[in-house]
Amino acid sequence: MRYLLRKMSSVIMTLFLVTVITFIVFEIIPGDPIAAKLGIEADKVQIEALRKELQLDQPLIVRYKDWIGNALKGDLGISIRFDEPVINLIQIRMMVTSRLALIALVITIIIGVPLSIITAKYDNKGIGIGTSIFSQIGMALPSFWLGILMTYLFGLVLKQFIPGRYVPMEQNFVQGLNYLLYPAIAIAIPKIAVVVRYLRNAIMDQTNQDYVRTAYSKGLRSHQVMVRHILRNALIPVITIMGMIIADILGGSLIIEQVFTIPGIGRLLIMGISNRDFPLVQGMVIYIALIVIAINLLVDIMYHFIDPRIKLN
Amino acid sequence: MKRNVLGSLMVLLLVCVLAGCGTEQKNDTNSDITNQNQTQSENTNEQSTNEEIMAKQDKVVVAVPQDPDYLDPHLSAASGTTEIMFNVFEGLLKADPSGRVIPAIAKDYTISNDGLTYTFKLQQGIHFHNGKEVTMEDVAYSYKRLKGDITGEPLSEAFEEVEINVVDDETIAFQLTEVNSGFLVNFTKAVIPSGLGEEAHNKTPIGTGPYKFKGYNPSQNIVLEKFDDYRIEGIPKINEVEFRIFADSQSAFMSLLAGEVDMYPRMETENIEMLPENYYYVEGMQNMVQLMSMNNATEPLNDVKVRQAINYAIDTDFIIEAVANGKGTKLGSNMSPVMSFFYEDGLQDKYNINIEKAKHLLKDAGYEKGFELTITVPSNYDLHVKTAEVIVEQLKAVDIQASIELVEWGIWLDRVYKGRDYETTIIGLTGKLDPNNILFRYETNYPRNYMNYSNEQYDTIIAQAVKTTNEEERARLYKEAQVLLADEVPAVYIMDPNFIVALKSNLKGYQLYPLYVQDMSVMYFD
Secondary structure (H helix, E strand, C coil), X not given: CHHHHHHHHHHHHHHHHHHHHHHHHHHHCCCCHHHHHHCCCCCHHHHHHHHHHCCCCCCHHXXXXXXXXXXXXXXXXXXXXXXCEHHHHHHHHHHHHHHHHHHHXXXXXXXXXXXXXXXXXXXXCHHHHHHHHHHHHHHHCCHHHHHHHHHHHHHHXXXXXXXXXXXXXXXCHHHHHHHXXXXXHHHHHHHHHHHHHHHHHHHHHHXXXXXXXXXXXXXXXXXXXXXXXXXXXXXXXXXXXXXXXXXXXXXXXXXXXXXXXXXCHHHHXXXXXXXXXXXXXXXXXXXXXXXXXXXXXXXXXXXXXXXXXXXXX | CHHHHHHHHHHHHHHHHHHHHHHHHHHXXXXXXXXXXXXXXXXXXXXCHHHHHHHHCCEEEEEECCCCCCCCCCCCCCHHHHHHHCCCCCCCEEECCCCCEEEXXXXXXXXXXXXXXXXXXXXXXXXXXXXXXXXXXHHHHHHHHHHCCCCCCCCCCCCCCCEEEEEECCEEEEECCCCCCCHHHHHHCCCCCCCCCCCHHHHCCCCCCCEEEEEEECCCEEEEEECCCCCCCCCCCCCEEEEEECCCHHHHHHHHHCCCCCEEECCCHHHHHHCCCCEEEEEECCCCEEEEEECCCCCCCCCHHHHHHHHHHCCHHHHHHHHHCCCEEECCCCCCCCCCCCCCCCHHHCCCCCHHHHHHHHHHCCCCCCCEEEEEEECCCHHHHHHHHHHXXXXXXXXXXXXXXXXXXXXXXXXXXXXXXXXXXXXXXXXXXXXXXXXXXXXXXCCCCCCCCCCHHHHHHHHHXXXXXXXXXXXXXXXXXXXXXXXXCCEEEEEEECEEEEEECCEECCCCCCCCCCCCCCCEEC
């Protein structure tokens, strides 16, 4: 209980600081939301009207107070560029990005974990060296480059999907899945490489431990030892990495969404920033901060379940 | 040179990729297309089975670069929005492809002899997209709303000082306080239905144009649907138009390669060679002025000799060849030849490259050893960035050490356009229907005179032209203004880059305008 209370207060503090920093940053960086929206053709009457509407004539403190007051009531304001409530914009895109993240995560796990086991097992043999090379390359590949490559290969050459199109799952489940699959793979490849690297080392560390010998000597088969004992212990450092990966993807796979023209969080954030759409960016920053905090919390709790010796404090 | 090699390699790669598609597609796409419930046009080399689909195609996808600023036509100011909503809204008047304004909702109009009163007769029997007939009440509401009479907030500078009188059910009169020969174009502002509330126009816009608004998904698309009751019989022809928003030109072109985009306006010239067989393109002048603006208030650019020297040192012919593959029209002042009636011919050759003269002028101005110069360029405009690269090289011949500063578009707007904090910048100024709206940006007191140009004589000419109702006399004055700009060169006028639109081979009827619009109503599938 005390743990939760302390955690909550630090969460609130973090969120508060994040909003203040975003506010100040937006005040400092050059750029003007009005010009970004209306372009260079607007006459002075139009500019004035929008300035008033956005309350840009008010001092910073007043604007922040207004904003935080509304935000506490759950109202994140209206996007300047899109004239839509920020909450709606984020919610719609959240659906897309979270699906993308889920698929990417599943791919990462179902390929990453077995691959690590194989690599660890055949450490010095051909397979092990092969996967080591793969993971080295995989980590070095920037995912946007992979994305462009895949758009060419699967989109233009093999015609598995049509670049520039996106079909929501609600409309057509199979196609929707198909349109998320390729970007998910592009996201997953570097992540798989990271997972393999960490998990392989962890497994190899564990394999040399005494308890493994004990497990063998009590007659367990090799895969039983692996799943019941080694993997369980080896997963601890990997959970941390996984937490980071999820936060990373959910916080917006900025570039991949841009490359595959997927209407997710990442693309919205880029639009928001380049248009100096303050309410939108502020809303999204809060949202991303919340996700990162929540996942860290989750990771803490999972530690406890995997290894009860770790206390929550 | 390195770049060229790399470029040709890329082209080669792409050609290979494309060649791959050509053969692949034959057996593949059929099943694919039928799966998707959207109709799609095919490679021309795909015969028989697809002809049926082609004949039935009634939806066109147009690639556009940005989201609309407002759907409400009276709030909107961005030309990227007009480009789309031109199909949805009409005013009393409307622009035609030659750039003249012709009656739309109005039957006809008269201008009083003193040039102060504009009287319009309403065309009867025109309907809004919601089925309601357009009445005088709606017309009055629309223009009063712009003036600010409805909400107390004016929405357009143009109508602020105008008195609006409804004479009878068919007649409305607009009374100006002073003569403004360029005023007529303001009547192209949209007529919208009254009585729907102020917010509605931005959510579900309703107009009288050939297409009605169907939906808008932020950062994805705007969908328009054929308006069956349009005032002109047989128009429009295509049922549905989707304007799909592509944040970068790369993915727009990629989507075109995949056959997903039917129409791609403002395609880069380097993509022409890569256009698939089942596409063609239309090109023409677009009434744009690409220029290297100089900040006339900073040293040494405040010296006319320095500005002239820079003009002599820059070879615009070469720029047109190098960065636009020759697809551009050389300019000598701030006016494109597409404005034929107002255009002063001959100025484009005034500053043909002459390094000797440039050096001489720089010596006279006291800059024999040259100086350093920064060219601030918005990084999202490839054409301008490449132009800047060429100019940097060219200026070396007269010892001017130019460097390029790439800035994000939002920063360009804020710092250069609004803040006027720059030395030189390269940008394209989009054309207007009326020469006044093109040339008044050099007026001393114009709020967005970002070049800080100031010349009493120029101000007088522009003020005089606005008060002149005789068209010939007006044209003479605007030509005089162009000559003055060419003498004083507040900027280096480069070119009107050709507007290139790529179209699927079965999509016909594209109409070029000297305006930033896509007229979908006259297009059809063949």
